[in-house]
Amino acid sequence: MPFADIMGHDRIIEVLRRSLRNGKTAHSYLFEGVPGSGRKKTAMMLIQALFCKALTDDACGDCHSCRKIVSGNHPDIHHIVPLPDKRDISIDQLRELQHILSLRPYEAPRKACIIDPAERMSVNAANSLLKTLEEPPGNALIVLLTENAGMLLSTVRSRCQLIRFAPLSPEHVITVLERSGMPPETATLIAPMSGGSLQRALELDNESLVVRREAVLSRVSQLSNNRIATIFDAAEELSGNRDATLELLDMLLSFFRDAVHLGAGNREIVNRSVRRAIESIAAQRSFPRNLEILEQINATKRDVQRNANSKLALDNLFMAMAGNR
Numbered sequence: 001m002p003f004a005d006i007m008g009h010d011r012i013i014e015v016l017r018r019s020l021r022n023g024k025t026a027h028s029y030l031f032e033g034v035p036g037s038g039r040k041k042t043a044m045m046l047i048q049a050l051f052c053k054a055l056t057d058d059a060c061g062d063c064h065s066c067r068k069i070v071s072g073n074h075p076d077i078h079h080i081v082p083l084p085d086k087r088d089i090s091i092d093q094l095r096e097l098q099h100i101l102s103l104r105p106y107e108a109p110r111k112a113c114i115i116d117p118a119e120r121m122s123v124n125a126a127n128s129l130l131k132t133l134e135e136p137p138g139n140a141l142i143v144l145l146t147e148n149a150g151m152l153l154s155t156v157r158s159r160c161q162l163i164r165f166a167p168l169s170p171e172h173v174i175t176v177l178e179r180s181g182m183p184p185e186t187a188t189l190i191a192p193m194s195g196g197s198l199q200r201a202l203e204l205d206n207e208s209l210v211v212r213r214e215a216v217l218s219r220v221s222q223l224s225n226n227r228i229a230t231i232f233d234a235a236e237e238l239s240g241n242r243d244a245t246l247e248l249l250d251m252l253l254s255f256f257r258d259a260v261h262l263g264a265g266n267r268e269i270v271n272r273s274v275r276r277a278i279e280s281i282a283a284q285r286s287f288p289r290n291l292e293i294l295e296q297i298n299a300t301k302r303d304v305q306r307n308a309n310s311k312l313a314l315d316n317l318f319m320a321m322a323g324n325r
């Protein structure tokens with residue numbers, strides 16, 4: 001059954017299926033989570049189940065309606081995204097949506113729409129949507145997708161049922177990547193860097209990632225306070241724009257998580273194909289020190305996310321990593 005295709009969100013699926021069984025789905029949902037964590041797939045599955053001729057708490061996957069949705073051309077589902085070259089979702093787009101929702105559905109029992117990303121609605125646009133969210137015309141279903149519900153007007157939030165999607169675990173990412181035909185070794189390499197996002201995982205370029213991982217491991221193993229140049233050279237070589245730096249920090253997090261696992265006597269690590277390098281990272285410092293560094297990498301990541309200078313942030317982090325062992 002189609003809901004079973006969604007990985008890693010069992011509790012959310014259970015809640016949605018219960019409301020389907022009881023005929024008590026909300027008019028408007030707000031799905032919060034990182035892009036690629038399964039929000040959109042779950043939204044589509046909810047719509048599919050609502051439209052399905054089988055009228056159960058799941059979609060049959062086989063009826064006319066289910067087939068049309070899977071093929072991506074059901075006339076009663078509307079996707080609202082920023083227009084090409086535009087940053088925001090405009091008030092005109094939402095006015096048009098409201099007009100469309102007020103029309104009789106072509107074949108489904110009601111219309112449905114997904115607004116993605118909802119935080120890109122301008123304030124005016126969001127304000128124009130309030131009444132629709134509260135009482136969608138024609139009993140339409142509206143699902144807003146957002147990375148961060150806090151970025152939406154509280155008046156929008158309060159009119160929707162909020163459902164939070166946790167990032168996928170590396171194990172779930174690996175499973176989905178392998179199912180899509182990726183070799184296990186590649187999936188295992190990419191998953192820890194994906195931040196729980198399948199979208200991010202698929203964007204990561206495998207080959208350059210392997211090269212970059214070697215470069216990072218080599219720089220990290222050479223860090224030394226006695227040779228201060230190793231610190232600044234590493235920061236110079238490895239820092240890039242904000243996204244590249246965040247990717248580097250995710251990689252470091254994954255290495256040091258593994259090092260801490262090894263230090264705790266746990267043989268199961270994520271970066272299996274570079275086990276020897278991880279073992280040497282684990283052995284370079286004491287267990288408590290590796291734990292501290294893990295926390296420092298997390299703190300650096302938060303700083304860079306808040307737009308701290310990448311090079312300076314890495315200088316500081318690498319100095320800490322080179323310090324008292």
Ligand SMILES: [Zn+2]
Pocket residue numbers: 051052053054059060061062063064065066067
């Ligand atoms: Zn069906």
